[in-house]
Amino acid sequence: MAQLSPLLKQATPVVVDHGEGVYLYDTEGNRNLDFTAGIGVTSTGHCHPRVVAAAQEQVGKLIHGQYTTVMHKPLLELTERLGEVLPSGLDSLFFANSGSEAVEASLRLARQATGRPNVIVFHGGFHGRTVATASMTTSGTRFSAGISPLMAGVHVAPFPNAFRYGWDVKTATDFALQELDYLFATVSAANETAAFVIEPVLGEGGYVPGNTEFFAGLRQRADEHGILLIIDEVQTGFGRTGKFWGHDHFDVRPDVVVIAKGLASGFPLSGIAASKELMSKAWPGSQGGTYGGNAVSCAAAAATLSVIQDEGLVENAAERGRQLLDGARLVADKTPAIGDVRGLGLLVGSEFTTAEGKADSATAAAVQKAAAARGLLLLTCGAHMNVVRMIPPLVVTAEQIDEALAIWADAVASVTG
Numbered sequence: 001m002a003q004l005s006p007l008l009k010q011a012t013p014v015v016v017d018h019g020e021g022v023y024l025y026d027t028e029g030n031r032n033l034d035f036t037a038g039i040g041v042t043s044t045g046h047c048h049p050r051v052v053a054a055a056q057e058q059v060g061k062l063i064h065g066q067y068t069t070v071m072h073k074p075l076l077e078l079t080e081r082l083g084e085v086l087p088s089g090l091d092s093l094f095f096a097n098s099g100s101e102a103v104e105a106s107l108r109l110a111r112q113a114t115g116r117p118n119v120i121v122f123h124g125g126f127h128g129r130t131v132a133t134a135s136m137t138t139s140g141t142r143f144s145a146g147i148s149p150l151m152a153g154v155h156v157a158p159f160p161n162a163f164r165y166g167w168d169v170k171t172a173t174d175f176a177l178q179e180l181d182y183l184f185a186t187v188s189a190a191n192e193t194a195a196f197v198i199e200p201v202l203g204e205g206g207y208v209p210g211n212t213e214f215f216a217g218l219r220q221r222a223d224e225h226g227i228l229l230i231i232d233e234v235q236t237g238f239g240r241t242g243k244f245w246g247h248d249h250f251d252v253r254p255d256v257v258v259i260a261k262g263l264a265s266g267f268p269l270s271g272i273a274a275s276k277e278l279m280s281k282a283w284p285g286s287q288g289g290t291y292g293g294n295a296v297s298c299a300a301a302a303a304t305l306s307v308i309q310d311e312g313l314v315e316n317a318a319e320r321g322r323q324l325l326d327g328a329r330l331v332a333d334k335t336p337a338i339g340d341v342r343g344l345g346l347l348v349g350s351e352f353t354t355a356e357g358k359a360d361s362a363t364a365a366a367v368q369k370a371a372a373a374r375g376l377l378l379l380t381c382g383a384h385m386n387v388v389r390m391i392p393p394l395v396v397t398a399e400q401i402d403e404a405l406a407i408w409a410d411a412v413a414s415v416t417g
């Protein structure tokens, strides 16, 4: 009898029968509050009726259009719809299937467009699991250990991670920008650097938001040296942070945005957006793929965009995000085990630390397990896996946030006493 490979690691023992909205119903008949949203994917909730209807209708018309052979209506329609929400000037789109593929597409574009070899990423960033994107991932060695040689030309600069340094945000930001300049002087000359690749909020790296001054510093250096600013919005896009794009919080203009996850409510779809001028610097046919821009995924994405707009999900993420952050801070106030609570919108992380201020992954894992046993599904993140993150669907209600916070408080108390 065949079995799933042991190389796959599962955060909870749950086997799902079906999902509806914010809940996952398991095969034992339990109802679980899903505060993982499939790692930030099911923003419209599980099986939103409008997404289901759009996908079902499309399945009966065309499943696989194959965009390097023929063009199809759902892809053209989605491209037009995305034009309404993309940052101004980023009106040229290329589609792929996963976040990793799209990050890699942005890297290929940046190297081809600039003719430069290097890319600078920021410490704690996660950009994927393919060998190239694992090379760009510094949120934990677990993503790159044992697969070397990694891709050459990747250099790492500090992210303004104030809590980790034990500094205020201004000091951490000044330090990060100063080190970036030092990197130009010592490791990757600015004129050999094709791009900065950065998340607005470190996701897998522990839910650490960037800030306006830091992004202004990156933009200024990008302009001065002809470096492209690639913003990886895979986890932060489509309303997740309480604004449409994560980088909207920091008033910065990207040259490329990378999109996936919340784009299509769970159907595999990703992409990059840039100006037509930039995209034209890569030659036609330099990127493609068998499945990219799948017709059913595109139809689901168009319906997802309509739901985000019609149900005010960006505003809901902002309001419910505040409620969740405030509630998580109240829980942290009652225990010394949680050293920091932070986030933007419906991306909220609680960082577990020991009395000496060291990362406490054992307590984080125990609390995550205790929450799952009480019907609240959560994930961990951070270099040491000591941050428990809450990332519910954007359709979550005030009552469901309260329900989750009550379980959270109970789970934390059960482990930390």
Ligand code: PMP
Binding pocket: 039, 097, 098, 099, 100, 101, 103, 126, 127, 128, 129, 199, 203, 204, 232, 233, 234, 235, 260
């Ligand atoms: N970039 C970011 C910011 C992500 O959070 C992820 C996935 N967690 C990826 C890229 C990779 O996406 P995928 O798993 O779809 O390849």
